Amino acid sequence: MDPHFPLPKSEPSANFLHIIGTSIASSLATILGDEVNQVVYASIEISTEGPYDLELAVPKLGAVLKDMNPSEVAAKVAKEYTPDELIEAVAASGSSLSFNIRSASMMRQALEMIYSTSQTPKRVGIFIGEGRTLVRGGEKLIRIFHGNGRNAGGISPSGNRPIPLPRIFPTKRGYGTNTLGNGKRLVIEFSSPDIAMPFHVGHRRSTVIGAALSNLYAANGWDVTKLNYLGDLGTQCALLAAGFDKHGSKETLEKEDPIMYLYSVYLVIYRDFKAKEGQRRDDTKQMVKDYFKRLEKGDPHLIEMLQRFRELSILEYIKIYERLNVQFDVYDGESLVSAESIKDVMDQLGKQGLLIGVTTEDGRKSKRGKIAALKVEEDENKHKDLLAKDLALAIDLNEFKLGKPVLQNPDGTATPILRDIAAAIDRYHKYHFDKMLYVVGSQQNLHFAQCFKILSLLKDCPFDASEKLKHINFSQVKGMAIPTLWPSANLVFLKDMLDSAKETMSKRIKASPENFETIEDLELTSDQIGMTAVKVQDMQAKRIMSYHLDWERVTPFEGDTGPYLQYTHVRLCSMERMVALEDGLAISSLESIDTSLLLSTPKAREIVFYLATFPDVVRTALKTTNQAIW
Numbered sequence: 066m067d068p069h070f071p072l073p074k075s076e077p078s079a080n081f082l083h084i085i086g087t088s089i090a091s092s093l094a095t096i097l098g099d100e101v102n103q104v105v106y107a108s109i110e111i112s113t114e115g116p117y118d119l120e121l122a123v124p125k126l127g128a129v130l131k132d133m134n135p136s137e138v139a140a141k142v143a144k145e146y147t148p149d150e151l152i153e154a155v156a157a158s159g160s161s162l163s164f165n166i167r168s169a170s171m172m173r174q175a176l177e178m179i180y181s182t183s184q185t186p187k188r189v190g191i192f193i194g195e196g197r198t199l200v201r202g203g204e205k206l207i208r209i210f211h212g213n214g215r216n217a218g219g220i221s222p223s224g225n226r227p228i229p230l231p232r233i234f235p236t237k238r239g240y241g242t243n244t245l246g247n248g249k250r251l252v253i254e255f256s257s258p259d260i261a262m263p264f265h266v267g268h269r270r271s272t273v274i275g276a277a278l279s280n281l282y283a284a285n286g287w288d289v290t291k292l293n294y295l296g297d298l299g300t301q302c303a304l305l306a307a308g309f310d311k312h313g314s315k316e317t318l319e320k321e322d323p324i325m326y327l328y329s330v331y332l333v334i335y336r337d338f339k340a341k342e343g344q345r346r347d348d349t350k351q352m353v354k355d356y357f358k359r360l361e362k363g364d365p366h367l368i369e370m371l372q373r374f375r376e377l378s379i380l381e382y383i384k385i386y387e388r389l390n391v392q393f394d395v396y397d398g399e400s401l402v403s404a405e406s407i408k409d410v411m412d413q414l415g416k417q418g419l420l421i422g423v424t425t426e427d428g429r430k431s432k433r434g435k436i437a438a439l440k441v442e443e444d445e446n447k448h449k450d451l452l453a454k455d456l457a458l459a460i461d462l463n464e465f466k467l468g469k470p471v472l473q474n475p476d477g478t479a480t481p482i483l484r485d486i487a488a489a490i491d492r493y494h495k496y497h498f499d500k501m502l503y504v505v506g507s508q509q510n511l512h513f514a515q516c517f518k519i520l521s522l523l524k525d526c527p528f529d530a531s532e533k534l535k536h537i538n539f540s541q542v543k544g545m546a547i548p549t550l551w552p553s554a555n556l557v558f559l560k561d562m563l564d565s566a567k568e569t570m571s572k573r574i575k576a577s578p579e580n581f582e583t584i585e586d587l588e589l590t591s592d593q594i595g596m597t598a599v600k601v602q603d604m605q606a607k608r609i610m611s612y613h614l615d616w617e618r619v620t621p622f623e624g625d626t627g628p629y630l631q632y633t634h635v636r637l638c639s640m641e642r643m644v645a646l647e648d649g650l651a652i653s654s655l656e657s658i659d660t661s662l663l664l665s666t667p668k669a670r671e672i673v674f675y676l677a678t679f680p681d682v683v684r685t686a687l688k689t690t691n692q693a694i695w
C-alpha cells in the first residue's frame with residue numbers, strides 16, 4: 066500500500082468506497098506518477114448512470130497532469146490499468162474514466178463491513194417491527210412487541226414474562242456513520258412550543274427537520290445536543306397565569322390532559338382580552354399587563370405556577386415526541402435565560418453607544434418616526450435617564466436593513482430578541498458549541514437576522530455569531546393556521562394531526578383483508594405508519610416551500626410515501642425471519658455465506674452497491690446540507 070494512505074479523513078474500515086478509492090489512486094500513481102494520489106482520491110464519484118460504477122473526470126486532476134491532454138491521459142490509463150481484485154474494468158470516454166468494481170469483492174467486503182459495523186441488533190430467527198405472533202407447527206413461538214431496534218422485545222412462549230431478544234452488537238458505531246465531526250459540538254434548537262398553546266403543526270415541521278439534522282450531524286461524528294426552547298414566559302404566559310388565577314382549578318389541571326385544560330383556560334381570558342371594548346376588556350388588559358410585569362420581575366407565585374405548567378406540559382410533549390420517535394437532551398426555556406446575561410448584554414450595548422431610546426405604543430412595538438435619538442454612552446446614569454423618560458431601548462440596525470428592534474421595554478423587561486441574544490451567550494458558556502442551529506419557521510427570519518447581527522456587534526460576545534449560528538427556516542403547511550399569540554379558527558394541533566394520520570392508515574389497512582389479518586395491534590401499527598407518512602412528506606417537501614398536506618397522496622402503500630418505506634422494512638424483516646425459520650439459515654456468520662453464489666443477479670448487485678455507497682451518502686448529505694446552509 067502506498068505510504069500516503071489512508072488519507073487523513075478516509076475510513077477504509079467503515080467505508081467501502083474508501084478502499085476502492087485507495088486502490089484506484091495507487092494504481093493511477095503507478096501509471097501517472099505519485100503526485101496524483103491525493104487528487105485522485107477526492108475526485109472519484111459515483112456514476113449517476115450505468116453501466117460503470119464510478120467515474121473520474123481527468124481534468125479534475127489539474128496541475129498534476131502537467132502538459133498532458135486529459136483525453137490522452139484517460140486513454141493511457143484505460144490501456145495500462147491492470148484489473149485487480151477490486152477493479153475489474155476501466156474504460157475511457159473522452160476525458161472521463163469509468164471503473165467497474167469486481168462484484169464478488171464488493172459483495173463480500175461491503176457485506177462484511179456492514180455486518181461488523183452495524184448497530185442494528187440482529188435477532189436471529191426473530192422478526193421485529195410488525196408485531197405478530199409467529200407460529201410454527203401449531204406452536205406459538207414468540208410474540209414480539211412492536212418497536213424499533215431499541216425497544217423491540219418479546220415474550221416467552223408460555224407466558225407474559227418479557228425476555229430479551231438475542232442481540233449482537235459487534236461495534237458501537239452504526240454502519241454508514243463516520244468520525245469526521247469528532248471533537249465538534251452542535252447545539253440544535255428545534256420544536257420549541259409555547260406552553261400556553263398546544264403543540265401545533267408549525268412545531269411539527271421544526272421537530273421533523275430538527276430531528277433529521279441532528280441524526281445527520283451525529284452520523285457524521287458530531288457531538289449533538291438537542292435543545293427544546295420552550296415558550297414559557299412573555300405575554301402568552303402572563304395571559305395564561307392571569308386566566309388561571311381567575312378561572313382555573315388546580316385539581317382539574319392535575320387530573321385532565323394538562324395542555325388541553327390550560328388551553329381552555331387561555332381561551333376564556335383571551336376572549337375578554339380581545340373583546341372590542343367594555344370594562345371587562347379594559348380590566349383584563351390591565352390585569353395581563355400587571356401579570357406580565359410581575360412575571361418578568363420573577364414574582365414567586367407566578368414562577369411557581371408556570372413552573373408547574375411547564376412540568377406538566379413537558380410530560381405531555383414527551384408523549385407526542387415519542388410518537389414521532391424524537392428525543393431531546395435539554396428542555397430549556399425562555400424563563401431559564403439568566404438575568405445576568407440579559408443585563409450584561411444591555412450594559413455592553415450601552416457602553417458601545419449602540420442603544421437608542423424609542424417611544425413605544427405598548428412597550429413592544431416602536432412607533433415609527435418617533436425615535437428619540439438619545440445614545441447611551443459610557444455613562445450608566447444616562448442609561449437610567451432613558452428609562453426614566455419611559456422610553457424603550459432599541460438598536461438601530463438600519464444600515465444593515467434590519468430595522469430598529471426593541472430590546473428592552475420601558476418598564477425594564479426584556480423583549481424576546483434580547484432574551485434570545487442572552488440565551489445564545491448562556492448556551493455558549495455551557496456547551497462551547499462549534500455550531501448552533503435554530504430550526505424555526507420563516508416568519509421569524511427577521512427576528513434571527515437581528516439577533517445574530519446584534520451578537521456580532523457585541524464586542525464581548527464570546528463567539529463569532531456570523532460563523533457559528535444559523536437559522537434553519539422553513540415554510541408552513543398550507544391550510545393549517547399557525548397561531549402566534551392568538552388562537553385561530555382553523556388551528557390544527559399536532560396530536561389531532563397524528564390521530565388523523567393514524568385513522569387514515571387504519572382504514573387503509575382494514576380495506577385490505579390480507580394485511581389486516583396479519584396485524585396484531587392495529588392501533589400501534591396504524592399510528593407508526595401514519596407518523597411515517599407525515600414525516601416522509603415533511604422531508605420530501607423542500608424546506609422553504611410551503612405545501613398542502615393531502616392524505617390521499619401521503620398515505621398509500623405504494624410510491625414515495627412513508628407507508629411504502631415501512632412496508633419495505635416489514636418485508637425485509639419478514640424475509641429474514643422466513644429464511645431463518647424455514648430454511649434454518651440464521652445470519653450468524655458471514656464466512657459461511659458464499660456471496661459469489663448467492664448474489665449473482667444484477668438486482669442483487671445493485672442493492673449491494675447501494676449499501677456499499679451508503680457511508681458516502683451520509684458524508685455527502687452533510688456536506689451538501691452545509692453548502693446549503695452555511
Ligand code: ARG
Nearest residue numbers: 257258259294295296485505
Ligand atoms: N416558541 C416559539 C414559537 O412557538 C419558537 C421559539 C423559537 N426559538 C427561539 N430561540 N426564538 O413560535
